[in-house]
Amino acid sequence: MTKKMFASDNNSGIHPAIMEAIVQANDGHVPAYGSDLHTAAAIKKFKEHFGGESEVEFVFNGTGANVTGLKAMVRSHQAIICTDGAHINSDEGGAAEGVIGGKLLTVPSADGKLTVSGIEQHLHNIGNQQRSQPKAVSISQCTELGTVYTIEEIKEITSYAHANGLYVHMDGARLSNAAAHLGCSLAEMTVDAGIDMLAFGGTKNGLMMGEAVVCFNKELASELKYIRKQGMQLGSKMRFLAAQFERLLTDDLWLDNARHANGMAGLLAEGLMEFEGISLTQPVESNAVFASLPKEQIERLQEKHSFAVWNEEENEIRLVTSFDTSKEDVESLLGDVRKSFS
Amino acid sequence: MTKKMFASDNNSGIHPAIMEAIVQANDGHVPAYGSDLHTAAAIKKFKEHFGGESEVEFVFNGTGANVTGLKAMVRSHQAIICTDGAHINSDEGGAAEGVIGGKLLTVPSADGKLTVSGIEQHLHNIGNQQRSQPKAVSISQCTELGTVYTIEEIKEITSYAHANGLYVHMDGARLSNAAAHLGCSLAEMTVDAGIDMLAFGGTKNGLMMGEAVVCFNKELASELKYIRKQGMQLGSKMRFLAAQFERLLTDDLWLDNARHANGMAGLLAEGLMEFEGISLTQPVESNAVFASLPKEQIERLQEKHSFAVWNEEENEIRLVTSFDTSKEDVESLLGDVRKSFS
């Protein structure tokens, strides 16, 4: 038995069914760069979930998916509005600025969600040649704080954005977890809710690696493949990225994995709430639990468990579950929390 | 039996031993982004082959490896000297210009090799503020035309370059094939020959995907990891890239694969030379055969085989062998060539 970590869902490995798909795709020679049958089949699966008009491009990682999609939407003299904690702003090494050359206009957010009034505050200088011109909004579903936009919240943002000439991008690195939480389809939260461009995450949901740029706006689709290539995100043995997605989107594997991870986070949250001295700092709506607990308990837990201290000053930690987190893993952690208080 | 293609070595799949390494690395949770044991082990293997001073960063693909390494060497107002047929100039979708912002200064080359006199012609404007200032030379080993620099040829270039304040980058997408041809170690062609930065290829030699940026010049090493991240080349589940390299560099798998592919190319070339009306257009020194044959024969072959028409006007085709190309594959192709002439 291998100890599981709560540091991130990318500490987990490859789901067995995905691994099997990789192994089976390893059959002889096939054309490179996406002209193979696995890529065609995977794109077909995406169209089943997101509608037949979707344009799909597979890329290597989440930063690649976000920046490729955003670069199709904004030019360097334009700006992207997002929360200050957005992954594209905080954890992608300046890729958006470096690859696109544009500016991120950030909005502080306590729960990770962007709001219409947050967007609005950055629209005062439309037409002012001395300011980067907002052209896109980017939201994360789930957010970086584990919260989930309702479909209504998303529609409110897309309506406002479109009315103001802004495209809407969604960082869906954990989109499946959001669907599991909302009990809705992938399309309902995205294309049906007015999203123009999606980064659909696979790596955090059981893939070895692989994300998909899914474009719902025809005017943005035609140049995606060139942007992907210049952004160094075109894989040659594409079938091995595609085969993973083909399998993930078959027989609800994407949903089962996400439901399981969410369920484990729920279990963990329930357990933690029983301790006086521990409080949840965000609602638990996906596969992440944010909690504050005394510094001493944090330190004792760190001896046996791996997780992130999210905010050192506030003794806030982040615990992330995965498709392969087991009840035993959760109970083991909770047991050590118990010991830390004794 | 699956038909093999001669279109490119990236049409092949994953070598069985590499696949096994991936499967074995899929064991529980490990830290992401390179803080795992497979990454440590793979880097150790690189240091065994290239010397303990090497800095190694794994990336997703060849364009990522080339541009990450080159970006550590040149700033946007500087230039990179390479042949006009260099992969970085011809087949990377403008990634060098887009990600680095610098200029490629090209030299025509009939055999894919750069020469000192070719470099020299771009050094006339050193100090002229109106010209991009050459700061790096990039050579490909093997070249895009399947030819291989001798160690002496490499040293001549690195000596001249260093004497003129230029770094030397090597695109080693097929470096193993060059080592197999020269019968030398990986170090002898690279660090020992004065190369500053290497893109070491895995994908074309049996990996699912993965390339390594290997830096031999201490002054260029420290910022590589940030350049990799901003260039969207940092994999989260790094162990699966690393485990492939760990295995590739163990028990001479890299060399066996390359030798086999080179051997099949040699067999193919021998067979082709027996036909009147077919001539080799480049020396066969690695796993590619460039040949010209009558247009009619090309068209008949294309009905059953997959390969690139390299130069349509000159009826030149390119046939690439791989680690898994078999004698039967070669004989099948030669048989069809025979039929095409009858």
Place this chain on the structure above:
Amino acid sequence: MTKKMFASDNNSGIHPAIMEAIVQANDGHVPAYGSDLHTAAAIKKFKEHFGGESEVEFVFNGTGANVTGLKAMVRSHQAIICTDGAHINSDEGGAAEGVIGGKLLTVPSADGKLTVSGIEQHLHNIGNQQRSQPKAVSISQCTELGTVYTIEEIKEITSYAHANGLYVHMDGARLSNAAAHLGCSLAEMTVDAGIDMLAFGGTKNGLMMGEAVVCFNKELASELKYIRKQGMQLGSKMRFLAAQFERLLTDDLWLDNARHANGMAGLLAEGLMEFEGISLTQPVESNAVFASLPKEQIERLQEKHSFAVWNEEENEIRLVTSFDTSKEDVESLLGDVRKSFS
């Protein structure tokens, strides 16, 4: 008599002595791109003021001066720390992000000044490959709010920055006004206080156009001229930029102009403070007066005068004086303020 505006010091024209210098420089043919005697003479003047080790490059405008200097200091994966109101962040159309490709890390500031603790909050992720790495601090002297750093404040920042591996850039679009306020030399606030790179402003102090990048750090100097050219800031008839600076730095013209403008701002501030219902929102330390007054008065004043409403919600206006603002201009404005209250 022409009405003066209080909207900005770049609404003013060319100081007569500067105009005369332009006319006199218009004498026959001279080498282009800075190989002329006026450029040599102007650089000599800069060295007299800033020390013989200074590297000086003339550029067209303030954005050009800031970005050229900053680009010599940071690479695209690095970051610049500045206040959120810094001109480079707020009013340069995304030039820093677009031309450098790097990230601006901002610090809120009520008085326009950056502090050590503000810088410190952005240094928590040094060495974290997923974050843009801070490499430079940029401060504005005077600030965008008309305040002036004391020499001690500057030294505190440069000491802290250098101790943390950060270069310090100064946006000196109104540096002369700061010198007039502090009663110190140009060198005391810059090179002597540890500044690495300065954008020295001419346009706002009586020039037709022209700014100077002045580099005090030898390791940053050598590539400036190429950065200037790639940044499209190299003037061909350089003598006409240079001659203006040559004159500005002669016979204390730079200081007289700045003193005069500061004096007029002082007069204006004094006058405004006499009105109940008007309060200054920033200390008046240079040639700008920030004041809040009732919305009705603002609207009445706007009928006859040109100035910026700085913060609409707080009824804050900005009044900027210039080298050619006269007592009569000030009195005329004050008179209309008086009327607006009656």
Place this chain on the structure above:
Amino acid sequence: MTKKMFASDNNSGIHPAIMEAIVQANDGHVPAYGSDLHTAAAIKKFKEHFGGESEVEFVFNGTGANVTGLKAMVRSHQAIICTDGAHINSDEGGAAEGVIGGKLLTVPSADGKLTVSGIEQHLHNIGNQQRSQPKAVSISQCTELGTVYTIEEIKEITSYAHANGLYVHMDGARLSNAAAHLGCSLAEMTVDAGIDMLAFGGTKNGLMMGEAVVCFNKELASELKYIRKQGMQLGSKMRFLAAQFERLLTDDLWLDNARHANGMAGLLAEGLMEFEGISLTQPVESNAVFASLPKEQIERLQEKHSFAVWNEEENEIRLVTSFDTSKEDVESLLGDVRKSFS
């Protein structure tokens, strides 16, 4: 009497009428950044010459004008087709690659002109995701070799380009000289001939500094001002750029200056052709004379005159005349040529 140089037309100074316009524009305060009456008047003049649909943006220099216009036409994954000697490729310090991030695809040209067949050779990879996609053609009128496209030649290029989805940019740093040569209006060579975007030169034709981006294609116009600002080409005291153009385009000053310079070049060419041992290497169609003469004569001339050795190996020199080159200047040079042969 001041000796004139034949090194470049930017060695000349400011035409007296232009200087007077600058002096007269120096009258009190006016709004900055282009909201002044001189800018409005200058734009009106442009519309008179180029048609009422033209969008005009003033910038500082030729590189700024070229790159601003080109950036409105191509995105970073796209390419610009031009001759290898095009100023944007050879003499702008990598600004196109650095600021746009795109690729220049060059065509060798003996006379400086691009041809349809030259463009065609770069269109073989349309739709190939691994290649930068051509999106614009850039031609120089006059070319860098002093030759002038006929209106028919321009139309042939624009027709072919538009039929293939390419915009056409014209580097008109010396457009006035071309008009003087062809005896046509400015519009006939540009908007009427299908040009989409023009860089109209002022500096080489008697201005102190200043170029204009003139856009004839409505779909490209709207973002020009933001591109200009991010490209650091927005002047604050805009009136002084605008007033120069206002005057240049009044009373045919632009044409008189160009005619005069062309005439002096013609005189010079005639004189040179009388010497055995001197041959013109390009037709003299504007204000530049390219000639080859013995190395010894070149060296003797260099003692007294300033000019460029264009091609050292072929003993080819370039002599450029200007609006203020006099017959005496030409005769003085010819006299020294005569002496050098004696």
